[in-house]
Amino acid sequence: MNNIESMERLIYAFTRLPGVGRKTAERYAYRVLELPDEDVTNFAKALVEAKSKVKFCTQCGNFTENDLCDICRTRHSDVICVVKEPKDIVAIEKSKNEGYLYHVLHGTISPMENRGPNDIRIKELIGRLDGIKEVILATNPDVEGEVTANYIAKLIKPLGVKVTRLATGIQMGSDLQYADEVTLTKALQDRKEM
Numbered sequence: 001m002n003n004i005e006s007m008e009r010l011i012y013a014f015t016r017l018p019g020v021g022r023k024t025a026e027r028y029a030y031r032v033l034e035l036p037d038e039d040v041t042n043f044a045k046a047l048v049e050a051k052s053k054v055k056f057c058t059q060c061g062n063f064t065e066n067d068l069c070d071i072c073r074t075r076h077s078d079v080i081c082v083v084k085e086p087k088d089i090v091a092i093e094k095s096k097n098e099g100y101l102y103h104v105l106h107g108t109i110s111p112m113e114n115r116g117p118n119d120i121r122i123k124e125l126i127g128r129l130d131g132i133k134e135v136i137l138a139t140n141p142d143v144e145g146e147v148t149a150n151y152i153a154k155l156i157k158p159l160g161v162k163v164t165r166l167a168t169g170i171q172m173g174s175d176l177q178y179a180d181e182v183t184l185t186k187a188l189q190d191r192k193e194m
């Protein structure tokens with residue numbers, strides 16, 4: 001863009017977002033110039049504020065602005081649903097479920113990427129099992145998700161907690177967050193004991 005330095009910086013900033021290539025970033029940058037000053041200021045503020053305020057729930061690992069997330073603070077259940085990332089909670093909350101507690105692993109075990117059980121929040125999960133009757137392993141139905149689910153099942157079953165896995169129906173290799181509501185509801189209802 002005629003080497004206008006500030007515009008180049010803005011375009012580069014947009015290309016940092018998923019699915020935004022150079023062309024789209026340029027379109028966004030032009031649009032920003034057309035917006036009222038107030039909108040642009042609010043946009044910039046919202047970015048900085050979200051980044052500085054949003055952190056992880058100390059108990060379940062979900063996004064929150066507080067020490068504990070809303071679900072941990074208000075919900076009572078003896079079932080914990082274990083997911084890979086906070087986005088998966090949003091997907092499961094949209095399905096018809098019985099109001100589980102959650103536990104976010106923040107990753108999966110991946111020998112390929114040199115990530116072992118100690119690199120994700122498994123210890124924290126084990127520390128939460130007092131009074132819990134069932135753990136639903138809702139990691140993605142891909143290789144890493146299966147490896148992680150099997151590893152956790154082996155750890156937890158001897159502790160006398162029922163361990164279940166989402167029923168198949170969600171396409172193998174796909175991401176939980178892209179499963180539609182009906183499929184996800186069914187996968188939860190038909191979950192199988194491991």
Ligand SMILES: [Zn+2]
Pocket residue numbers: 057058059060061062068069070071072073
């Ligand atoms: Zn929480």
